[in-house]
Amino acid sequence: MNRRANRLLAALGAVLLVLPAVADNYLLSIVTLFLFFAYAGQAWNIMMGFAGQLSLGHSLYLGVGGYAAGALYFHFGIGPWAGLWLAIMICALSGAAIGALAFRYGVSGVYFTLLTIAFAEFTRVGFDHFAWVGGSGGMFLKVAERDQIDLLNLRGTPAMFYYVILGLAAAAFALSGWLLRSRAGYYWQAIRENEDAAQALGINTFHWKILAITISSAMTAIAGVFSAFYYGNLFPEQIFNLSRSIEIMLGPIIGGIGTLFGPILGAALLTLVAESTTEVVAALGWETPGIKQLIYGIVLFVVIVLLPNGVWPALARKLKVTK
């Protein structure tokens, strides 16, 4: 990161800070969605991008986190800022337990990935039958007054939600940057690049991989809490769905896995592509079912073929923001 990068970052921050003053609620909801995926993508990136452990089951932490805080609010009226800690704790423990199980028995690579899917899937099935939180019928949090801000209970205007997720995304960015430059960051990258060599240099790879999955799942839990209170409802079929996990990782993949800014750029591009596809399809009056998804898929395909390392490394060279 050089001075130019800092200036660009400050400009982006300033634009995002004043956005609610000029944007309508529709635009704000789109940017909120972008920031949500920027945040969740950064959480996933710590595990895969930094430490090289591919999780395709991050919807697990999204769902468990959302349900933990949601159920506390629904049943006991305990606000999300308190519920958040329960969500973080449960998800961090689940992540650590899955990691311990996998890494202790040498489950790695694609088999580890399969394990992450399996845990997310059977938790989804479990929640389908978990009557206390509504089972497959879902759980509905008290409807919010959309014009009053109740930050304590995370109920309020779109602008409030916007600033909350903006703060989270910014905090995740700062945390990622700090981690990447710390001892943990060096060790994770070493493990990602070559685990045998990392171990020969005295790195307890088990310990550091567990740390990566724990931080990543704890961060994703917060995304789950936000999502639950933003939408006000939770359905196992949606929040635990495999497609959720894929959505989370598309941003970092398109933006640049393992880079700091990649997950944010990727989330922005994907939101932009999705929204503009909707606009274009509507403007052209195409009614073919699935046409949006098709266009979206083609755009992803082109980006991956042209820029296999993601958009950010190429863009960073163009902007001259890397060393």
Added chain:
Amino acid sequence: MSALLNVQNVSKSFRGLRAVTDVSFEIDPGAIVALIGPNGAGKTTIFNMVAGALAADSGAILFEDRPIRGLRPDEVCTLGIGRTFQIVKPFAGLSVLDNVVVGALKRCTRVNEARRIAATILETLGLGHKHDVPASALTPTDRKKLEVARALATRPRLLLLDEVMAGLRPKECDDLVATFREINQRESITILLIEHVMRAVMALAEKIIVLHHGEVIAQGTPGQVVKEPAVLECYLGEETEI
């Protein structure tokens, strides 16, 4: 004076195939010892057992009188044994400096300090001008040097070098020999090296252990070893020029 590394009656089989049989040797503190022998003699297997990458079937391995057989590679490294890999394993996506920083973080937890240590070590090995180059862009020779730099950064008391001279030109080989001598004397790091390049072995080693079919057939000073009929027959006589 007790030995720094004491390998006692160590054996290892792979699915019934005996790779190493009843091997014993000692390495004194401060020594430079070479482990030589034809391909398939079991040299790298012994390295892997000392470094914790493979578990020995039987026997004992003592480092500074502490049994290390069965420890994990990271535990062995923490105790003070650094190793290189015969087939190099660089952190390809990281810069040369960052590769060595990973090793240096073993001895100091502060990243800034580790970067300074890493820079000094790269200087010693003649990679000082390549800090920011990605490790994947290095020549095979430089990759070998990077292996050594990374292992040295962990500040080992015993350094295991697995064929780092292979493929080097004579001049490069002599330079590296000089570097190892310097490391050995200045930082009193004991060195055990596997090497086929006899030019390097003869210049460096004060003791040579000759392995053949997984067994030690001779050990002693270079002068003694080259006179052993068994060695001449199985190894030196066949294929090597000194």
